[in-house]
Amino acid sequence: MTIQENKKSTFYKVGRRHFEYRIIPKVNNVWNRTRFPFTKRHFLKWRGVYNINGLKRERLLKDKMPLWWLIGLSLVLFVTPNLSPQLIGVSSIFCIYSSINILWTLIVGTAGIFSFATLAVLGVSGYIAAAANVYMDIPWPYMFLIGAFTGFIFGTILAAPSTRLDGLYYALLTIGIAEICRVFVLQLRVLAPQNGSITKVDSFIPDKYFLQPEGMIIGFYASFLLLLFCLLIWRLINSERLGLLLRTAKNSREDEAFAEAIGIDFRRARLWVFIISSSALGFVGAFYAMYFKSISPTIFSIDQLMILFAMMVIGGIGRAEGAVVGAAIVTFIDKGLIELGPIRIIIIAIIMLVVTIFAREGITGARKQFRIFRLRKSGERRALRTEKNGEVMPEEATEIFDKQEIYYRRFNKRLRDNLKKIITPELIEEHKKNPTGNHSDSLARVLNFFRRADTADKYALKKIKKTNSKNVYQVIAFSGIKTHPPRIVDDKEYSELSEALHAVFILRVNDLLES
């Protein structure tokens, strides 16, 4: 009989524990974690925990993102050299765009400055570095320095109004600056014969290999190194002190006020992030000019900016992985499927639209959003199939540390269910006749339950002396909180004590039936 019953009932997996992979270490093993040289940081975020059931030792990986980064980056690194030259080119451009996007994410996400001058900084530094190389014969390794320095100067100039202007106004200002740069470059008389572009820039790709398979491979490795460099900058800014300071003042005006109150100069931190990222963008600008061996005014155009913005949006604004994933998708469609013609821009726009309608934070935020959605749905389904009534649900039970509490609430619920059954009009009539003494068994049970309740759930009687020396009673309820006086339940006054006692009984019965 019992076996059959077991077969009928369905068991639901509850809690989130079965989603987590845990390593069970050997008992006497001394646990060593390797550290980055010269720092106290570990490679992976391992945490030693004890399983609540049985207190077994377990090892838990709290943050799995580094593993995903390792898999993704090594895929790019090892797959690309085996591809066709055209796809190697696409992969290199992906690396360059990801680098730009990561630096832009630092400005938009970490610093929270809505700047569209990314490509303007990049272009100006690229132009100056390329001009230094072509017209002043400065060898190419110095171009990086010149680019970074230009980015630093330009970033400092751009950062000045960012604290003064509101988000949208600053975005407009930066778009305007990009346009001004484009017009300025186009009207330079020196560059007029080449339509504003600088060509024949010297670079790390030797001239005889340029646009050859060997040159493509060199270009790819260089841009991969650039990507790693930008990820390092991301890590150093976003996850270290500056990022920590800025995270305090990230979300709203109130957060900013709070940060200010505890002594964080978040404006200064924002400026620093902006200036550092701009310098790095200048570095990337020099790289860009070298990689293509030329630089043209299209880098300042709004279309180019929109493609980069689409990457950030599709991946998810404010995350490094979003910048890289978005760059991978958009670069593949834009540069890899070039035979599709203008349709590919439509495809990018439609992806952008769909992602933005359905995902709150781009593709990389979809997982978190899905988890929240799943939790809500499972809660809704559970609410449909169970009746809670004060009892602890299995999902809640995993969160409550004191298991005694769970059993007490379950007991209490069942007790109340039983008491509700024995409350009848006859029982109430019996109490009305004789509130104080000699109760029947069922009435005694109900009254016992009432006596055990918390103070906050109880009522009392207040005796009021009237002028004609006759006592009346009023029902009051305790607040249950110290120093908070009891409140008067209603304005009824009872002249007999037994009447008042019965009124309290009726109130308690009502509370019980409603619970």
Place this chain on the structure above:
Amino acid sequence: MIDLSLLPYALNLAAIYALMAISISMIWSSIGMLNLAHGATFAVSGYAAWNLSIIFKPIILSIFGKTLIAKLLMGFVLISSAMVAGAMFGLIIYLLAFLPIHDKPNYPVRSLIITLAINIATIQILLFMFGARNKGLPKIFGFGKFEIFEIPIRYDQAGTIISTIIILGLMLSWLKFSRMGIEIRAMMQNPEGAAYSGISRRTTAIPVLMITGALAGVSAALLSQTIFVSPTSGSIPLIKGLTIALLGGLGNVPGAMIGAVLIGFLEAIVGSIQQRYVMFSTFIFIIIVLIIRPRGIGGLLDDTRE
């Protein structure tokens, strides 16, 4: 001495910019969306007017010949078709960029991104369907010019200025006196208060987006008297409208009008010297204004409200 013949040209530009800027400003302040698909609305209604004019031109010519009635009818067909197309496109924007996400987190940025995507996709689809060649709309106001106080004014300039004044006047009085207009203004002034007095954001957004779409249609039909219809014809008016809306202080109709007149004159003057520096000078001007007044010309109101 500034050439006085610049005056009608400047007013012409100012009229079109005012139409765009006021729509963008209105959408922003009432439903909190920065509508970057406004340029697409502009282009789509231009193409709708062009298509319908091709269909109706022979019919009207065969019935009325070359009379004044035919001209008026042609103008009516052009403007009304552009308005209807603009309003329909506004409805599409409502369905894609407002309805699914208006109560979701991060709505302002997401709606901006969606409208941007709509803009890009529409421009490419128009390119795909009609090709990159410019299309000329039939001239409603005809060719020729007349003189007032020795200032020569072309018919299309005069027509644009006058019809813009009429349409804006109609729309502003509709906003001022009609029930729906009062609802929209309530949302522009205080969205929360409007919600408490039972004005639904979801239903009020429909007329807002349709009316502003129709305005974009009108400005497309009017501007196409001067320039041609092309897939990207909306992007310059969009950028101008956006910058002027920001210059005037977002959500501020008088500010947008002042901004439009200022930028119109600036462009007319700079354009008469060297066409290439128009954008350049506009942005420099806007940057200077923004540095002096970080919330635009009419932005003081926002500060005091907060």
